[in-house]
Amino acid sequence: MIYLDSAATSFYRPPQVAEAVAEAIRSIGNCSRGVHREALAGARIVFETRQLIAQLFHAPGPEQVAFTANATQSLNIAVKGLIAPGDRVVTTVLEHNSVLRPLYEMEKMGAELIVVGCEREKGDSRENNNIERTAQTAGRLDLEALKEAITPGTRAVVMTHASNLTGNCQNLAMVGAWCRQAGALFIVDASQTAGVFPIDMERDRIDVLCFTGHKGLMGPQGTGGLCVREGLVIRPLLSGGSGIRTFEKTHPSQMPTALEAGTLNGHGIAGLRAALYYIKEQGMDQLRKREQFLMKRFYEQVREIPDIRIYGDFSQKNRAPIVSLNLGDEDSAAVSDYLSQEYGIAVRPGGHCAPLMHLALGTKEQGAVRFSFSHFNTEEHIDTAVRALREY
Known part of the structure; x- marks a missing residue:
């Protein structure tokens, strides 16, 4: 997993x-x-x-x-x-x-x-x-x-x-x-x-x-x-x-x-x-740097996937280690279930208890697929998740 x-x-x-x-x-x-x-x-x-x-x-x-x-x-x-x-x-x-x-x-x-x-x-x-x-x-x-x-x-x-x-x-x-x-x-x-x-x-x-x-x-x-x-x-x-x-x-x-x-x-x-x-x-700074490194590795790869929409301001130097996205018009729950069933990848779809932010992003109906990272994650975890999205 x-x-x-x-x-x-x-x-x-x-x-x-x-x-x-x-x-x-x-x-x-x-x-x-x-x-x-x-x-x-x-x-x-x-x-x-x-x-x-x-x-x-x-x-x-x-x-x-x-x-x-x-x-x-x-x-x-x-x-x-x-x-x-x-x-x-x-x-x-x-x-x-x-x-x-x-x-x-x-x-x-x-x-x-x-x-x-x-x-x-x-x-x-x-x-x-x-x-x-x-x-x-x-x-x-x-x-x-x-x-x-x-x-x-x-x-x-x-x-x-x-x-x-x-x-x-x-x-x-x-x-x-x-x-x-x-x-x-x-x-x-x-x-x-x-x-x-x-x-x-x-x-x-x-x-x-x-x-x-x-x-x-x-x-x-x-x-x-x-x-x-x-x-x-x-x-x-x-x-x-x-x-x-x-x-x-x-x-x-x-x-x-x-x-x-x-x-x-x-x-x-x-x-x-x-x-x-x-x-x-x-050291909190070291843990955060590791998480942000993993987030950036993921973001830089998935942004090249055709018809992907990524939410958030990635021009920020310091941001929480989160990447939320959608694949075309695919339902976020369907994408999340695919990742879990086919690759054993655990992510969070849906509304994330953040209704006004979803309204602002225009994702009320579709929701979003959220990837969030820990310093315990590995580069292999990241690359597997990217490959899974590409193969969806």
């Missing part, structure tokens, strides 16, 4: 991740629910993982890192805990449904939602249609429109660091500066970039960074979290057991307990800790 679906979830993981999960299942108790050896072992693992996350993202400190089950839960906590009826919120067509659906809920409750689209080049020559087609398939965010939308009085800007469909990355520092100037909160979905690209909450002026553990961080599924700027208070999405202040009627307000009602996934967090150490030891 050749796994080229790492944007959905990591399949190739460092072996120490599974080993850490198995060891945690055998040895740890419930974090913050006792002072016996097993409970304290769990607490140490969780705290150490908070430290590693805070270091990775330059968060204010480990106490500002709250763990969740995934980025979807993190984004729901951030959106529903910071936005209220009457607030003005800006987002983009690049977003995953994990951003869009909570925002639509808040819009239904009375928030004003502004969605910024992709740029579209215009010309007056006979080649105008080709120019517009190029702009459309590149899927570049209209940065001028985004800047204009972030006006004083805007409550928050909620956006992804990189599109899970095109792989296009956004300049967080630039957008963060616009947010700071307008007095708007900056909430970032780092699902596709955590563990792959350097993110600095202080430099990029990020107020809330939402991440998942099972993609670029190569941790187990069921892990994720959010890093919160110091001093920012988020209304909890859940309340309940916390291990502290048992006799109070309200959930504790201090971080990270405020956002962590109930038992944490200590076993998954142990695996995430092992993955974070692996990234630290290997």
Whole structure:
């Protein structure tokens, strides 16, 4: 099997991740629910993982890192805990449904939602249609429109660091500066970039960074979290057991307990800790360079296939290791099934939970076939995938 679906979830993981999960299942108790050896072992693992996350993202400190089950839960906590009826919120067509659906809920409750689209080049020559087609398939965010939308009085800007469909990355520092100037909160979905690209909450002026553990961080599924700027208070999405202040009627307000009602996934967090150490030891820059090398090798070959359409801006020096494409008018699910059945190649077809991006690209009905790469992939994997597309 050749796994080229790492944007959905990591399949190739460092072996120490599974080993850490198995060891945690055998040895740890419930974090913050006792002072016996097993409970304290769990607490140490969780705290150490908070430290590693805070270091990775330059968060204010480990106490500002709250763990969740995934980025979807993190984004729901951030959106529903910071936005209220009457607030003005800006987002983009690049977003995953994990951003869009909570925002639509808040819009239904009375928030004003502004969605910024992709740029579209215009010309007056006979080649105008080709120019517009190029702009459309590149899927570049209209940065001028985004800047204009972030006006004083805007409550928050909620956006992804990189599109899970095109792989296009956004300049967080630039957008963060616009947010700071307008007095708007900056909430970032780092699902596709955590563990792959350097993110600095202080430099990029990020107020809330939402991440998942099972993609670029190569941790187990069921892990994720959010890093919160110091001093920012988020209304909890859940309340309940916390291990502290048992006799109070309200959930504790201090971080990270405020956002962590109930038992944490200590076993998954142990695996995430092992993955974070692996990234630290290997060097994130080296891992990213390998993934981008494989992506470029794939892109440069498939772009020559007749009647192929490739989506994304490949003029970007740094972009998420993703190539989405279509073969003529072939249904993306049919192409994906062929790759799986005939070559054992795992890719992702369909809508990718990114409806507005597909509308912008004109692929609502066809979907797209997404190839996404891991540094564990080989050149042989890439060349086999290219050959399979040529032979379709």
